[in-house]
Amino acid sequence: MADRSKPLYLAKSVKELEQILSVNSTSPLIPTKLIDCYLSANLAWLQDDHELAFLLYGHVINYSHSRRIENVDKILSEKQILEVKERIATLKIILEIRYKSIECLEIMDSIDNTINECNTINEDNTIDEFNTINEYNTVQLNNFPPKYNEFSIICWFSKYGKIRNVCFNVEGERGFGYVEFEMPSSAFEAATMENGRKHYGRHITVQRKKEMTPSNNELNTIHLDNLSPKCNKNFIEDLFSKYGKIKKIRFDIDVERGYALIEFELRSSAYNAVSEENGKLYDGHNIIAELAVADRELSCLLTSVKISDCNADCLLNDKSGHKIDKQNVFKKSTDMHVNNVIKNTELTKEDNLSIRKTGENFGE
Numbered sequence: 001m002a003d004r005s006k007p008l009y010l011a012k013s014v015k016e017l018e019q020i021l022s023v024n025s026t027s028p029l030i031p032t033k034l035i036d037c038y039l040s041a042n043l044a045w046l047q048d049d050h051e052l053a054f055l056l057y058g059h060v061i062n063y064s065h066s067r068r069i070e071n072v073d074k075i076l077s078e079k080q081i082l083e084v085k086e087r088i089a090t091l092k093i094i095l096e097i098r099y100k101s102i103e104c105l106e107i108m109d110s111i112d113n114t115i116n117e118c119n120t121i122n123e124d125n126t127i128d129e130f131n132t133i134n135e136y137n138t139v140q141l142n143n144f145p146p147k148y149n150e151f152s153i154i155c156w157f158s159k160y161g162k163i164r165n166v167c168f169n170v171e172g173e174r175g176f177g178y179v180e181f182e183m184p185s186s187a188f189e190a191a192t193m194e195n196g197r198k199h200y201g202r203h204i205t206v207q208r209k210k211e212m213t214p215s216n217n218e219l220n221t222i223h224l225d226n227l228s229p230k231c232n233k234n235f236i237e238d239l240f241s242k243y244g245k246i247k248k249i250r251f252d253i254d255v256e257r258g259y260a261l262i263e264f265e266l267r268s269s270a271y272n273a274v275s276e277e278n279g280k281l282y283d284g285h286n287i288i289a290e291l292a293v294a295d296r297e298l299s300c301l302l303t304s305v306k307i308s309d310c311n312a313d314c315l316l317n318d319k320s321g322h323k324i325d326k327q328n329v330f331k332k333s334t335d336m337h338v339n340n341v342i343k344n345t346e347l348t349k350e351d352n353l354s355i356r357k358t359g360e361n362f363g364e
Contacts, residue, residue: 008102010051014095017051021058034063034075038084045087050098054091057084104155111154111166133165135209136184139191141168142205144175153179160193161186178209185217192223192292193252193259220247220264221292222273227258228283236260240277244269257285261292 011017031037041056064081076084141153148156150168157163157179168177181187187208194206224236233251240246240262248263264270270291278289 005048005050005098008051008095008098010055012102013099014092017054017095018058021055021062034060037063038076038080041084050091050095054088054095057088057091060084061088100155104151104158107154107158107163108151111163114165133178133180133209137164137182137187138178138180138209139187139206140176140178140209142174142176143202144168144204145200145202146170146173146175147200148175150177153177157190157194160190188218188293189250189261192221192261193250197254197259198256217247217263218293219291220267220270222262222264222270223290223292224260224262225257225288226285227253227260227287228285229253229256229258230283231258233260236262239282240273243273243276 011020031040037056038060041053041060044053044056060076061081061084064076139157148168148170150166153168154163154166157166160181162182163179164182165180166177168175179187179190181190191206191208194204196203196205198204227236231251231253233249236249236251237246243264245265246262247265248261250261252259262270262273264273274289274291277287279286281287
């Protein structure tokens with residue numbers, strides 16, 4: 001069945017339409033009498049002119065609340081007023097969907113235009129430059145449900161930043177492709193938040209095509225997983241602000257659990273948050289807190305080794321007497337040894353004899 005809805009012509013969003021409603025009470029589109037406004041609204045409703053119907057029904061409610069109009073109940077019954085309110089709520093949902101669809105179509109048109117521009121420059125031997133993917137700004141997609149297409153991928157990933165290019169194909173029972181963003185930070189956030197999440201019974205893969213030297217923002221960021229679905233952004237901010245000033249929070253949630261990225265102003269705040277919060281129980285969920293990039297081994301170190309007189313601030317600023325041996329940290333070392341340096345060691349026979357002798361002397 002063909003869509004009978006009239007094209008959207010008054011605004012670009014519901015918010016903009018509500019602003020028109022609040023300031024434009026003298027528009028020639030709006031009848032000055034309550035009953036005329038109500039009848040015009042019903043006509044717009046029947047003609048699927050959603051924007052005009054939304055405005056007219058909104059003015060009906062405004063007229064009904066106005067003290068200047070007496071005996072409103074004699075013009076419109078309580079049942080009619082209730083019906084108007086229900087239609088306003090319905091129209092708001094319809095318009096939000098239509099505005100969002102137009103926004104996504106504009107993104108796709110922009111991508112198509114970019115591709116067409118690239119194709120037209122083939123004779124100048126510059127097409128390779130335009131078709132070359134910026135690998136630092138790109139995430140690779142794999143194991144996606146076959147029901148997805150390029151349009152749904154654009155709608156999904158556009159929340160992380162402006163998209164430059166999308167390629168998505170379905171082969172058999174899996175979808176795969178890539179998304180190229182304008183900024184590397186968008187690729188970083190998309191990969192960190194989406195990789196491994198479950199969609200329609202399968203765990204999707206979203207990975208950066210090529211890693212780059214982490215920026216300060218990325219090094220100051222932690223990734224949270226297995227949050228309770230009841231969590232919200234305010235809860236996360238209240239919980240983690242005690243570790244330092246927070247610059248940015250990105251939060252997402254699905255049926256089973258929540259995910260988040262928290263960017264701190266200082267790297268020590270990120271390390272302290274990982275050290276203290278990883279594995280803690282909140283609302284029946286043991287949250288997973290880890291550094292978002294780079295020192296995964298250091299993240300494990302912070303969450304498994306408790307140094308009584310040292311925290312992340314001390315380690316980072318060399319104020320504790322303990323130092324991080326980077327070379328050994330990357331070998332997943334977690335043991336303390338002489339000279340207050342964290343190293344990976346094994347006890348020699350002489351060490352065992354010395355320990356045994358110490359124990360015997362202590363027993364005496």
